[in-house]
Amino acid sequence: MMITPFYRAALLIGALLLAGCSHNSQERDDTRPQAWLQPGTRVTLPPPGITPALSSQQLLTASVNGKTQSLLVMLNADAQKVTLAGLSSVGIRLFLATYNETGIHTEQSIVAPELPPASQVLADVMLSHWPVSAWLPQLPQGWTLKDQGDRRELRNADGRLVTEIVYLQRKGKREPISIEQHVFHYHITIQYLDD
Known part of the structure; x- marks a missing residue:
């Protein structure tokens, strides 16, 4: 099965929804994965644990360059780890990523060089x-990250809006x-399937 470049954009979230060259935090942990926020600027992901725990099945629909593609995602996160599985629209597993205290561990079911790194996918998931x-x-x-009503905005040091999340x-x-x-330049909409 051929994975289109559009799947790459869909995966950027977790797209997606899951990204600097310099990082001034004294608490940086070099064993944790990094992801791109914008070209030339990387961020170290926060620790994997979250409470309360999350568990959801989502249909992500990504729009890139006028094209639309969907990806099924299963997200599970608790105080120790995050697990993210991506499935094609016909249910074929594309990847499984687990992020815990030892880093990110991935299994890619289909060889697809255009798939983004797991850390990039997790960055969008964790950012949201x-x-x-x-x-x-x-x-x-x-850089700033602020919740404003039903929106979360990530802005770069110049004040430019980089990522906007609607809740x-x-x-x-x-x-x-x-x-x-x-x-x-991608947009991802999230539909929850576990209602």
């Missing part, structure tokens, strides 16, 4: 689900429903 307080120590100097109250929880990545 993890609290702002987990991200702030990780961000490059001058909806669902089952008493605030859940991301779309991610707009303004620098890498």
Whole structure:
């Protein structure tokens, strides 16, 4: 099965939804994975644990360069690890990524060089689900991440909007429903399948 470049964009979230050259935090852990926020700027991902635990099945629909593609994602996260499985629209597993205290471990079921690194996929997932307080120590100097009503905005040191996440109250929880990545030019909508 051929994986199109569009799957690559869909996976950028976890797309997706899951990204600096310099990092000034004294608490940086060089054993943790990094991801691109914009060209030339990387960030170390926050620790993998989150409470309360998350578990969801999502249909991600990504739009890139006027093309649309869907990807099924199963997300499980608890106080020790994050597990993310990506499936094609016909149910074929494309990848399985686990992030725990020892780093990211991946299994790729289909050889597809255009798939992004697992850390990039996890970055979008964690950016949309993890609290702002987990991200702030990780961000490059001058970058901001703020919740404003039903939106979360990641801005670079110049104040430019890099990523915008829209939320909806669902089952008493605030859940991301779309991610707009303004620098890498992709948009992902998230439909929850476990209602």
